[in-house]
Amino acid sequence: MQRRNFLLAAGGLLGGPAVARAAELAALPPTPTTLRLAGFRQLVGQEFMAYQGKRGAQLGLVAVRAGKALPHQEQFTLVFAGPPGLAEGIYEIDNPGTGRMALYLEPAGARYHAEFSLLV
DSSP states (O other): OOHHHHHHHHHHHHHHHHHHHHHHHHTSOOOTTTOOHHHHHTTTTOEEEEEETTEEEEEEEEEEEEOOOBTTEEEEEEEEEOOTTOOSEEEEEEETTTEEEEEEEEEETTEEEEEEEEEO
């Protein structure tokens, strides 16, 4: 067997299960890892608990701002209101509707921003 034919055959064997798994995942309901702009917009007004280590703070999602429109990319910013003084960094964000997810929060005055740039 030629090397090219072997590689094509092996790639087909490896790629088949991956395509099937991708189809299964696409059929699942939204989760923190699959939420996009429209999903987060439905959460505006809800409360989230933000944890960094043992420290927790309650944040409210006050806005979802769409970013630059690009083909195959979705950019947006989550804007949270919360207590002053939270440090910039990675937080575990928890909400009953979405479950727990990790977000990088940046202080912006009295608000906190989480930036997203998703390939779609």
